[in-house]
Amino acid sequence: MNARPRRDPREKMTPARLAGKELVQGNEALAVFTVQPLEGEVPAFEAGQFTRLAWEWEGEVEQRTYSIASAPEQTDAMEFYIVDTRLGLGTSHLFSFPLETPLWIAKPVGKFTFSKHWAPHLALVGSGTGVAPYVGMVRHLVDEAKAGRRTPQAVSVWHGVRSSIELGYREEFEALEREAPFPFYYMPCVSRHHDEPDFDREKVNRGRVNEILAKTLGLAVSDDPRGIEFAERIDPEALRASLPDSEDSLILLCGNPAMIDAFEGVADGTSWADRTVYERWW
Numbered sequence: 138m139n140a141r142p143r144r145d146p147r148e149k150m151t152p153a154r155l156a157g158k159e160l161v162q163g164n165e166a167l168a169v170f171t172v173q174p175l176e177g178e179v180p181a182f183e184a185g186q187f188t189r190l191a192w193e194w195e196g197e198v199e200q201r202t203y204s205i206a207s208a209p210e211q212t213d214a215m216e217f218y219i220v221d222t223r224l225g226l227g228t229s230h231l232f233s234f235p236l237e238t239p240l241w242i243a244k245p246v247g248k249f250t251f252s253k254h255w256a257p258h259l260a261l262v263g264s265g266t267g268v269a270p271y272v273g274m275v276r277h278l279v280d281e282a283k284a285g286r287r288t289p290q291a292v293s294v295w296h297g298v299r300s301s302i303e304l305g306y307r308e309e310f311e312a313l314e315r316e317a318p319f320p321f322y323y324m325p326c327v328s329r330h331h332d333e334p335d336f337d338r339e340k341v342n343r344g345r346v347n348e349i350l351a352k353t354l355g356l357a358v359s360d361d362p363r364g365i366e367f368a369e370r371i372d373p374e375a376l377r378a379s380l381p382d383s384e385d386s387l388i389l390l391c392g393n394p395a396m397i398d399a400f401e402g403v404a405d406g407t408s409w410a411d412r413t414v415y416e417r418w419w
């Protein structure tokens with residue numbers, strides 16, 4: 138019996154091009170990519186979903202999954218926030234491509250969305266590029282607020298990274314906190330702050346994101362609690378009030394499974410265990 142030739146996955150995908158690649162704070166392995174369809178609009182999606190990007194590499198089709206960092210209201214292009222871990226090979230291709238390289242976008246999928254997960258008080262917690270879906274979700278909420286539609290009573294974005302130069306989207310989140318189209322808290326958390334002589338203690342929290350969150354909620358912290366410090370600008374009481382211990386609160390966690398497992402561990406057996414939703418990336 139003849140084996141059927143494998144179908145090219147690109148047949149069902151939207152042809153596009155690499156329209157932008159912007160390194161984050163000069164970081165060679167961390168970038169915001171813009172991918173634009175060759176014709177028409179990007180495939181429809183909900184804020185928080187992910188898709189596959191495909192490209193050709195040495196005669197083969199390669200595909201990787203990335204969260205969409207743009208809001209669905211932006212229909213001319215999609216944005217992605219991507220780190221080149223250099224663990225595998227696929228994502229490294231993307232970093233090597235010049236602008237205009239042909240790419241293909243799959244139909245977006247994923248349940249990490251407001252239609253599945255909504256509460257008056259939302260904490261959006263991500264490590265590294267795990268903040269990507271929240272960029273799209275928060276941009277969507279800004280559009281909703283502008284249109285006079287429903288937004289949560291309080292939203293916080295908790296972004297955990299090792300060093301401050303990995304705080305992608307920092308300016309955008311800080312501006313949103315100032316402008317506050319809805320009550321918004323930005324919680325950047327840096328774990329290796331000891332290595333930074335000019336560390337910004339005023340604005341950036343010291344410690345792992347799951348530990349800072351646990352400390353805020355009054356849960357056990359597993360690290361040395363002395364190494365876990367709020368940024369000087371933070372009012373812990375106001376922050377706690379943005380996430381009351383009630384059915385009105387929901388925590389979304391995305392990215393590094395170790396971060397998610399660590400928070401799951403301290404939330405286990407507490408009222409927060411049923412109020413957390415996870416998206417693990419590997």
Ligand SMILES: Cc1cc2nc3c(=O)[nH]c(=O)nc-3n(C[C@H](O)[C@H](O)[C@H](O)COP(=O)(O)OP(=O)(O)OC[C@H]3O[C@@H](n4cnc5c(N)ncnc54)[C@H](O)[C@@H]3O)c2cc1C
Binds near residue numbers: 218220222224226
């Ligand atoms: C639902 C979903 C959404 C994703 N969204 C994004 C995104 O928005 N931005 C982004 O940068 N990546 C995202 N990823 C990860 C991405 O799909 C790739 O797995 C990653 O870029 C590694 O690709 P690679 O070709 O280098 O290695 P691969 O050959 O794909 O994998 C190599 C190994 O690295 C592991 N791995 C994957 N990502 C990481 C990481 N960050 N740190 C450590 N180990 C890792 C994989 O499990 C695997 O064991 C997402 C993954 C999933 C499942």
